[in-house]
Amino acid sequence: MPDRHPHGSLQRRSARAVDIRRPGALERKTAAVYDTTTEGMVGWEFTRTRRWIVYILAAVVFAIACVFLSHWQYDRGQQATRYNARVEQNFHAAPVSLDTVLPRLDAYDAHDQWKPVAVTGEYLTKDQLFVRTRPCGNGTGFEVLTPLKLSDGKIFIVDRGCIGPGSDPARPKSEPKPPSGTVSLVARIEPSEAVKGSTPAIRNQIESINLEQVRQRLGGGAVYTGAYGLLDTQTPASATALTKVVTGAPTVGTVIHWSYMIQWMLIAMIGFGGLWYAMRTEFRRLNADHPEERERARKRRQRAARKKFTDAEIEDELLDGYVPLSRWGIEGTVSVLPPAPRSFGAIGGASAAGAPGADASASSQQSPRRGPDVIVIQPSEPATGPAEPADSGDSTGPDRHPDRVD
Numbered sequence: 316m317p318d319r320h321p322h323g324s325l326q327r328r329s330a331r332a333v334d335i336r337r338p339g340a341l342e343r344k345t346a347a348v349y350d351t352t353t354e355g356m357v358g359w360e361f362t363r364t365r366r367w368i369v370y371i372l373a374a375v376v377f378a379i380a381c382v383f384l385s386h387w388q389y390d391r392g393q394q395a396t397r398y399n400a401r402v403e404q405n406f407h408a409a410p411v412s413l414d415t416v417l418p419r420l421d422a423y424d425a426h427d428q429w430k431p432v433a434v435t436g437e438y439l440t441k442d443q444l445f446v447r448t449r450p451c452g453n454g455t456g457f458e459v460l461t462p463l464k465l466s467d468g469k470i471f472i473v474d475r476g477c478i479g480p481g482s483d484p485a486r487p488k489s490e491p492k493p494p495s496g497t498v499s500l501v502a503r504i505e506p507s508e509a510v511k512g513s514t515p516a517i518r519n520q521i522e523s524i525n526l527e528q529v530r531q532r533l534g535g536g537a538v539y540t541g542a543y544g545l546l547d548t549q550t551p552a553s554a555t556a557l558t559k560v561v562t563g564a565p566t567v568g569t570v571i572h573w574s575y576m577i578q579w580m581l582i583a584m585i586g587f588g589g590l591w592y593a594m595r596t597e598f599r600r601l602n603a604d605h606p607e608e609r610e611r612a613r614k615r616r617q618r619a620a621r622k623k624f625t626d627a628e629i630e631d632e633l634l635d636g637y638v639p640l641s642r643w644g645i646e647g648t649v650s651v652l653p654p655a656p657r658s659f660g661a662i663g664g665a666s667a668a669g670a671p672g673a674d675a676s677a678s679s680q681q682s683p684r685r686g687p688d689v690i691v692i693q694p695s696e697p698a699t700g701p702a703e704p705a706d707s708g709d710s711t712g713p714d715r716h717p718d719r720v721d
Contacts, residue, residue, distance in 0.1 A: 356601055362594065374590040381583035385576045392572030399566040405430040406564040410501050413471065416542075417504075420469070423541035429503050429564070431547060434471060436463040438493035442533050445487055445520045451477035452558055457487040459557060460524065460543075462533060463498075470536060472529055472543040473502055476557025485517070491555035498551065502544025503561070 353361040361367055410431040417423070417432075439462040446458040456479040463471045481488030505524075512522035521528060530538040545560055602608040624632075632638050 353597065353601060357605070358602065359594075359598065361597055361601060367594070367597075370590060370593070374586050377586045378583040381579045381586070385579035385583075388572045388576040388579065392569050392576065395567050395569045395572060399564075399569070401426060402429055402564050402566055406503070413465075417539060419541070420537060420539050421541045423504075423506050425506070427504050427542075428506065431501050431503050432544065433499070433501055434463060434465065434473075434544065435497065435499045436465040436471065437497055438463055438473075438495070439470070440493055440495075443490070443493070443519065444529065444532065445490075446524055447485070447517075447520050447522065449477060449560075451479055454479065456480060456558075457520075458524075458560060459491060460521075460529065461493050462538075463500075468537060470533065470538045472524075472526060472539065473500065473546055474505070474524070474543060474560060475546045475549075475553070476559055478557055489555070491553060491557060494549070494551045494553055498549060500544075500549040501547045503547055504542050505545055506542050507540060 353364060353366075362371070405427065406429045408430055410433040413432045413434050415432075416427045416430060442462050444460040446460060448455055449458045451457070456477045458477045459475045461473050461475055463473045465471060475491075475493065478487050478489065478491060480486065507526040508523045510523060510525050510528065521532070524543060526538065526540040526543060530536070530540055599608060599612070603612070628638070
């Protein structure tokens with residue numbers, strides 16, 4: 316019969332064509348993926364490809380960078396060692412005159428830090444200043460700066476110690492007075508600090524020991540602006556004892572620099588170790604069919620089989636119900652055959668046989684029960700011995716599988 320709806324037929328054919336061409340309409344299969352760069356190479360030939368040359372060069376550059384960083388930490392450690400030696404030497408040196416260390420008002424040499432100087436003069440109590448938010452004991456407090464006027468009219472700033480805050484954290488708990496009259500003291504040289512903070516100045520407080528700002532607060536004059544002194548000893552002593560800012564030679568740590576130096580060398584070695592691991596993995600993949608490599612792989616599996624089971628392997632055994640053959644160094648597969656159902660008679664068959672309708676009762680009490688699972692190990696390489704003849708017995712019984720072990 317001719318098609319009465321030619322347009323409809325054309326639409327159906329077009330729809331089928333669209334279905335065929337539509338992406339995803341046909342079942343797609345995953346194609347095999349090959350490394351076209353190294354596939355087919357044997358031995359260590361792959362290391363001469365562009366990709367692996369880049370890998371090797373990257374590892375070398377990374378190692379060179381680690382060596383430079385390690386050497387940098389070595390230099391830092393050497394600098395810290397020299398600094399500590401200088402601090403120890405200056406801290407325990409005999410006091411010298413102030414003019415020997417500070418020949419000019421703005422003079423300061425970093426090699427003279429912590430060196431003790433002997434000074435004699437008179438404190439200017441009315442010009443005393445407090446440096447806020449400074450370490451003091453186990454907390455923060457105020458360092459007390461008192462100008463000392465020398466016999467030649469010059470002014471040397473002395474840090475007499477620190478004192479804690481009072482009920483108002485913004486103010487010291489007291490304003491300790493220095494001894495009046497002429498005093499003789501020993502102070503340790505410290506450099507002027509940088510300007511810190513922008514908090515509006517309080518009456519007699521400053522943010523940092525910037526000696527130029529201190530000179531301005533004193534109204535100018537011949538003030539030492541290169542360095543000041545940390546009080547060590549004083550005669551006569553002050554009526555109010557202050558906490559010393561420094562009680563021992565303030566050395567810096569050097570162990571951290573040596574540890575970083577060793578760590579950078581280890582990181583460089585780890586980089587080469589990662590490169591070697593990648594190269595060995597690629598070598599084993601490309602040479603997996605070589606007899607020598609197969610023998611080495613077999614020995615590796617045997618060594619792994621002698622190791623103690625890990626927690627992950629024990630968990631996998633509990634979940635899967637078996638341990639892979641590769642864990643025992645065996646190449647092959649494991650399959651589990653379903654067991655054949657078995658029939659078991661009812662308990663007390665003798666009494667059932669003497670009762671009327673015993674056959675029917677025994678038949679009704681018989682029920683199929685599941686037998687044990689059968690695990691079959693199939694080695695990768697078939698055995699070379701002669702095949703055993705198959706069992707020609709009845710195939711309907713429970714022993715119909717010749718390779719089953721019940």
